[in-house]
Amino acid sequence: MKRWILGYLAFAVLILPLAGTTLAQGIPDVRFGIYAYRPDFIMQERYQPLADYLTGRIGIPVKLQVLDQEQMRTALASNQLDFFLTNPSQFLVIRSERSLTGVLATLVRKHDGVASASLGGVIFTTAAREDITSLADVQGKTVATPGRHFLGGFQSQVLELKEAGVDVLRDNRVKLVRSHDRVLRSVLTGDAEIGFVRTGILEELVADDPGLADRIRILNRQNLAGFPYVVSTRLYPEWPIAALPHVNSDVVRRVASALFAIEENYPAALSAGIAGFAPPADYQSVEYLARELRVEPYDELPQLTWGELIGQYWGWLIAVGSLVLLLTGAMLWLRRKKRELAAEQRRLRRLILSWPQPMLMLRGGEFVDTNRSALELLRFVMPQSLLGKDIAAFSPHEQPDGDVSRQKMQRLLQQVALGEVVQVEWVFRRSDGSEVWVDMTLAPVHEQDESQPHVLCSWYDVTRRKEAEQRQRMAASVFDHAREAIFITDLHGLIIDVNDAYVEITGRARADAIGRLPPLPLEEGIGVFASARSHGFWSGEFTSKRQSGEHFSLALTVSGVRDERGAISHFMGIFSDITRLKAQEKELRTMAHYDALTHLPNRVLFTDRMQQVMAQARRHDDLLAVVYIDLDQFKPVNDAYGHKAGDELLVEVAKRMRAELREEDTLARLGGDEFAALIVNITEPAVLENLLARLLHAVSEPVPVAGHLVQVSASIGYTLYPRAEELDGDQLLRQADQAMYQAKQKGRNRYCGFDSAAS
């Protein structure tokens, strides 16, 4: 394509002289601006021949205008130029500000017979500065440059230094001296330590002043074969020549062809020191540089419009947008969940804290949390009293089962760590020293990624139950071990339960006893329960039969057992076996009224009976006799055969006398060998006398005692009742005694009646 254009241009050059004459008529002149990279007069002198050449070729006067940067801008802004030749950096700036047709041609310079369309930058210092030999040495030095918009005079050096780690724009003092010539002067006079100039300048100056080459030192000198100039940086395309949009296209075409037609030996080329013009170069490398350094026109980042952004990145934008939406949604959702969770947690915590049952949290065996009830149970005020301590710290040294509290708890916690839920009764010691029984539950609370799992611990106060149990145990023990028989019946008196003593006393097995009636007095029967109901209890003594049929006496107390409402729901009876007691009582009674040897009533009973029969005799107007009997010669028997023989004699005599008397009569032994008798219902004296005679006879019969037959007799006195005068029993017996004394006196073995006259 380019070649085709070139060919076309070459053709145009050939026909131009013909066409020029016609064109010239409408256009007064062509204004050709050139950037003054060297002093005005030098520029004017060198480039005027080029203007003249172009004037000749296109047939329109070409006016050369040498302009500095500011002047060129102003001129361009007011359309005062048609063509301009400037450095690539400046060209980029202008192109960015105005719409240009692009580059017409690129300048080709020539030095020492070698042409080059490349330019670069030179970094130099004075030869005297031996401390500055490399790019790194430029750091912090004062730099002289013709201006910031110079490619070869500033920007190329800045990029090279930047890549060597020296940021000129930031770290160096930069003196803008407006032209390359002044840069050299600044460095030589010491105003600046480093100079930046474009390629070719030094060679031109050295041509004027050959000694100059020895006074300066080039830094970072590039060894580029075939490049005619000394250079410190990489190379860029030479100056472009461009036309402004308003210029007639014919004029542009003719100027371009005239430019390409320039040969090395043309005066225009020789004067300007150029080899001619080459087809437009690729200025992209200059753009890269400007972008890299962020200099005009790339000093500001391009403003990207939303439209462009959306147009180019809609896919990404949608993706990112949806992601952001998703993320926001997820975040909101998470936040809500978190809030809900927190509320839930608070609720749960409040619940646990205010729960009436003590609850605690353990970790590593120590309390980490507790609720109020737990504190109250142990009678503490502050949770801090519990936190951080273990269970054993609040327990007595040993539990009631004898285990050491701490060891037992460690064992339990090991079980819990294995995932078991443990329930155990535990005794705590409260802050006031009292003990409290709890039913303790320990449950693992599993959370992953916890090295020491939490254990939930809850207590249930069972002290009361424990005490009740203890009372019950005591009651049961009493029931079981009482000597008294205890039975419990229902309301009908049928046995529900009995104790061991009951079984022992009644001889009835427990199973037999249950469901039957307990032993009851014959007369009242189950009436005792009615009594117990109405009076609260019944008690009495009676005789009953054992299982074996044996009789036994018992003292029973039956009382009502009341339920919660005060109504009698059961009866409880307690009885003891009083059979022996009864026997003893009877024996005692016998001992008090009877003579132990002869088993005859003694004086006490005799006196008692005498009172009775006297009262009877008076009531029925009967006659009775009180008889006093004394054995004769009893003492010799006693002395001769011993007391035992005497006793045997007494017993035999008493038996014989008793046998002679009637049933209703009473014979008593008053002591020693003295007896007394009460004879009742004496209808006539003969009855009495007959009876007394039999008594004498009975006594006088021989008695075998201790292997001997012994014979004794009796002296009997008697008195009758009632008598004329009122007498008491003692008087009667005394009368009988007196009568017996008479019988003794009259010769024994006889009876005598009391005769009041005789006494």
Place this chain on the structure above:
Amino acid sequence: MHRRHFLGASLVAGFAALGLRGCGMPRPLRFGIHPWIGYESLYLAEEFGWLPASVELVKGASALDSMELLKSGKLDGAGLTLDEAIRVHVESPELLVVGVTDVSVGADVLVAKRGIRNLDQLRGKRIAVELAGVSGTLLLNVLDQAGIEWDEVTVVDVPVDKYVGLWKRGEVDAIACYEPTASILLGLGGVRLFDSSQLPETIFDVLVVTRKFAAMVPDAVRALLEAHFSGLRHLVRNQHDSVYRVATRQGISPMDVRLALASVMFPDLASNRRYLAKDGRVEQVARSLSRMLAREGLVHRPLGVDRFSDNDFLPRSVA
């Protein structure tokens, strides 16, 4: 003598670097290059400091150096022509093409005596060629295209530096060669009977790495390609600078560099992606070339891998 030798006369003491590898992990990519316009991108990258620490350039005088070092395991990759890459690959270590630096569009020429006007007339003629080099590939392609069997011509296998002498003595009728020998022979009355511009997209200069290294340190391979494309941008877009640098390094004039630049095409990132794609041009050419080489007994076996090229290591964009 291998191609790409003539351009760079300088023998760089890059080999010294071979023994200096540190013991840190992972080790840098040791990459062999030699003076050739296609590899100038890497020289430029090194010159401007765009080469990362993970890549170490080992500079040889010719492709032969790189091939030898690759075979002995002293290199992890190199810049080679595609046929050279195949020759190394079939002997070991197995290689992978990760980048195309240039495509020859006229750099490889078959110069013939004035009397020979078309390819058909080559039958029965003596043709000088360096069989082990890229010119061998050119000749194979020429004969293939002309439908001439290998035994219908007399092939004189000689190194490049003997060409001019042979030509002057009139001992051969045609010579398969490349610039600048081609220009010299043309100057001596030869005719440009055929050149690589008639074999579009066939003669490639490529960046290869060993498969082992690519699997081990893929990041270093990516870094190498990034450096290549940075250098390439400077080479192409800033020719006003790069021609002088290339000229300096190769010891030729900037004008010669411009000519050399004109005889090759530099595929950019997008073209690389296309060339290296699965069933892309490089893959196709490599397969047909390896078959051709194997058929003529120039290599002992064909490629034998699913993919000889991979565009996975190319950067997303050029910084």
